Amino acid sequence: MELRVLGCSGGIGEQLRTTSLLLNSEILIDAGTGLGDLTLQEMTCVRHVFLTHSHLDHVAGLPLLIDSIFDRITTPLVIHAQPATLKAVQDHIFNNVIWPDFSVLPTTDKPVLCYETLNPGESLKLGSVTLSMVTVRHVVPAVGYIMSTANHTVAFSGDTTTNETLWPVLNELERLDSLIVEAAFTNSDLKLSRQAGHYCPSTLAADLVKLKHPAKIYLSHHKPGAETRILDECRQEITTHTVDSLHGGQIITL
Numbered sequence: 001m002e003l004r005v006l007g008c009s010g011g012i013g014e015q016l017r018t019t020s021l022l023l024n025s026e027i028l029i030d031a032g033t034g035l036g037d038l039t040l041q042e043m044t045c046v047r048h049v050f051l052t053h054s055h056l057d058h059v060a061g062l063p064l065l066i067d068s069i070f071d072r073i074t075t076p077l078v079i080h081a082q083p084a085t086l087k088a089v090q091d092h093i094f095n096n097v098i099w100p101d102f103s104v105l106p107t108t109d110k111p112v113l114c115y116e117t118l119n120p121g122e123s124l125k126l127g128s129v130t131l132s133m134v135t136v137r138h139v140v141p142a143v144g145y146i147m148s149t150a151n152h153t154v155a156f157s158g159d160t161t162t163n164e165t166l167w168p169v170l171n172e173l174e175r176l177d178s179l180i181v182e183a184a185f186t187n188s189d190l191k192l193s194r195q196a197g198h199y200c201p202s203t204l205a206a207d208l209v210k211l212k213h214p215a216k217i218y219l220s221h222h223k224p225g226a227e228t229r230i231l232d233e234c235r236q237e238i239t240t241h242t243v244d245s246l247h248g249g250q251i252i253t254l
Helices: 033-037 040-045 062-069 083-092 166-171 187-196 201-208 227-237
Strands: 002-007 020-023 027-029 048-050 077-081 113-117 123-126 129-136 142-148 153-156 178-182 216-220 243-245 251-253
Touching: 002 033, 020 033, 040 062, 062 077, 077 083, 083 113, 129 166, 142 166, 187 201, 201 227, 216 227, 227 243
Parallel strands: 027 048, 048 077, 077 113, 153 178, 178 216, 216 243
Antiparallel strands: 002 020, 002 251, 020 027, 123 129, 129 142, 142 153
16 A cells, blocks of 8 residues: 655645545545645546545545546546535536536536545545545544554544544554544633644644554644744654654655
């Protein structure tokens, strides 16, 4: 299993892209601005997109991706998400106002885009990888994903804050090699992080003690300009696991 980090920042700027992870060339986890760095051929290879939630930094690349590969694919690109997220994407993006409704284009019989509901607790096997959805806590309905093969497992929290839903599910796994988890704000912005439904180093450290697996921790979703401070504070606060920041272009091979 190869997980390529297309984007993992909480914003944009020079060399900064928002959340999108490419799994084995055919699967995207979220569709932020990072997917714009794929070649046209690489975009054409993507057959499935799994969304964690409906916020713009996680879906901004989706309409342009569809438009770019519109005449290059013969079967629909499948968007997987929980019902509330799919409804938000349909109502507010592919609504013929912000962007065309590609679920009926070029024809209703042969659309270039289709939607498939996945609910928390459910799993879907695609090739050698099984993706499982788990509820997390954010300001809109949000989930994370667990990606498993026969011998390795990596989890992605998506956007979340202090919660009691992610950690029990992770602890039930036979193994967890890596966890990608967000840390959006510095400790000085503790109040803001709670209001926005994100972790800061102190709240993440308090939740990580719940994790029983000795997984490698990769931090994502740092606010632009605060990356070094967030990492430093996380390393000071987190004593239970090894911590590094994720970065664009990184490849995690399992």
